[in-house]
Amino acid sequence: MTPILFYGVPSGCSFGSIVALEWLGRPYRLSRIEMPEVVTSDAFRRINPVGETPALATDGGAIVTESMAILNWIGARGIDGSLGFAQGTPEFDRLNQMLAYLNTTFFNAFVPLWHLYEHASDDTTKAVLREFGTIKVKKAHAQLEAMLGDRPWLLGDRRTLADAYFAGIARWTDYHGVVNRADYPNLDRLYRKLQQDPAVRFANTIEAEGEAKSAGGFVGHVGLEQAWAEIVAKREQRLAA
Known part of the structure; x- marks a missing residue:
């Protein structure tokens, strides 16, 4: 199959x-x-x-x-x-650390904004969710910006599964429009490079x-x-x- x-x-x-x-x-x-x-x-x-x-x-x-x-x-x-690493190696641990961060922090930062998009709410609730989501998204972007630094890929010199996962989540920045990715030049550089990937x-x-x-x-x-x-x-x- x-x-x-x-x-x-x-x-x-x-x-x-x-x-x-x-x-x-x-x-x-x-x-x-x-x-x-x-x-x-x-x-x-x-x-x-x-x-x-x-x-x-x-x-x-x-x-x-x-x-x-x-x-x-x-x-x-x-x-x-x-593309991946053998379990038990330092590289495997670093990859899972980055995937966990992307899943539990970077992804999670957008949850209030997705809730706002998917569920009807009164104006006060909408304002609170948008403000809360904006704060979380800005914080997550600043953290990942520092983690990436001037490296070409999230883990260093070669692309990994973490970059693939990032490509799918990072576009939510444009979807919700609460931050400008250009304010985070390292992330913006990586995102733009990934957009050219076949x-x-x-x-x-x-x-x-x-x-x-x-x-x-x-x-x-x-x-x-x-x-x-x-x-x-x-x-x-x-x-x-």
């Missing part, structure tokens, strides 16, 4: 997993999940009971959820290509439903029901073996 990544639109953090799969270069498929309608449906909760993307159906029919787990799954298969351009085109040309291993889209049927069939095959 060719792995399937269930990615959320619009502007899901699963964007980073698409980029990482492109960098990996192995065959994979995509399943487009509209948010919030489809992602919260009973049909998708068969894939992920939490009702969130991304989720990954592996070649063995197992389901992996949460960006950090999916990125580490990809990284374990990309060690030879310098895998990032591919992921942007995929989300926009354009004619995307893969530079990696993309072999097509699959519908949610077909994907679920394949997962069930693979599991039954394994049980019968």
Whole structure:
């Protein structure tokens, strides 16, 4: 079974997993999940009971959820290509430290703004959420700006899964418009460089439903029901073996 990544639109953090799969270069498929309608449906909760993307159906029919787990799954298969690192090495620890920061701090900073976008509120609540979100986003940008410094990539001289994940979250700065990325020149430099990467351009085109040309291993889209049927069939095959 060719792995399937269930990615959320619009502007899901699963964007980073698409980029990482492109960098990996192995065959994979995509399943487009509209948010919030489809992602919260009973049909998708068969894939992920939490009702969130991304989720990954592996070649063995197992389901992996949460960006950090999916990125580490990809990284374990990309060690030879310098995409990930062997567990137990200092490089592996540094990568997971950066992924954890991006997930728990950088991502989390936008949560009040996403809540404001997705839920109806009175004017007072909207103002409080926007102010709180702005403070958190500014703080996270300042921290990551200092962590990056003048290095070409988040971990140093080569791109890693952390840069793929950053590419998907950093665009929320433009989406919500509460800070100017140009005020953080190191982050702005990295973001602009990533925008020129073929895998990032591919992921942007995929989300926009354009004619995307893969530079990696993309072999097509699959519908949610077909994907679920394949997962069930693979599991039954394994049980019968």
